[in-house]
Amino acid sequence: MWVERIIAVTGWEPLNLDLPWDGIEEALGTSLPEDYKKLAEVFGRGEFSEFMRVLSVDSTGQFDLLHIWKAYLGDSPEDGPDPVLKPYQMYRPDRRGLIPWAFGEMECSYFWLASAEEDPASWPIVTRGNPYPLQQVRMSTSEFICRVLTDPEFEPFSIARLFPEPDFFPMD
Template sequence: MEGMWVARLAEATNWEPLRLEIPWDRMEEDLGTALPEDYKKLFETFGTGELSKFIRILGSDATGQFDLPHIWHSYLDTSPEAGPDPVLAPYGMYRPGRRGLIPWAFAEMDCSYFWLASADEDPATWPIVTRGNPYPWQEVGVSTSEFVHRVLTDPEFEPFSVAHLMPTPDFYPIVPIGSES
């Protein structure tokens, strides 16, 4: 069953899977937690780019612009240690040993996508936490690739869906293939 939603997304976008080899152990060591296997398969399949010119998945990017650990560290650098960042309230940023947010994608309309992560929980069970224009913070209990697939293809997946705006999903690589590290 693992990878079913990734395969469905690749098919919907008419994308030939890249099968990238990413140094996940280095990234996970930096974060202090494992990442969801479903997300890893999604990134290995697509690499860095935009889905339907709407969602940008973070991953391993030598430029730092779409690099998940780099973006997470930038949040930590601006997020006070003593309490929740007002921008992220009622959540805080993930820190090893604590439950909190790890960013995994950004989108148009001021949408932000995070996992509510804890190193003590199976990453496959982490809910997706998102907010965007016009909806407030919401938790969604689906895998990363199912969430992305439904945002792009399911007009009933409200308030997240953009399927009515872009009925034919596609993918545009941003970082040249092979430059992911």
């Protein structure tokens, strides 16, 4: 439902990509939210309204979810909260933690607070951005993106007033 709304507001023609989720989920040690996978298959690599870049499968590594997660792991302590993301830590298959799924302008980062024991559809979103602190939001990935793009009352996340006509720019 939310992915279809994003398609409608951006005027995007769905790509319906076949992405290698099995290998990615095996490397992560958990499944990913279904609505996120559908979004990545429909849009591919790109940027929403010159603001938000959703990670996916990217052979260059620049916007590749698995590559970015591993880079965070390399900078993150094995035990305890990550100093940059305190009070959270990065996800590891044996414990709850953050998995990055998008980046935005103004130093914004978007994560799931993931656990292999929980249904990925129930994972909260954790946001980090300038000037607001880390915040937790309970909604699906695609609902969050749709509201960022279209809901001017969805503060402090919305860009609807800045970009009243949402769009998507593919990155080849």
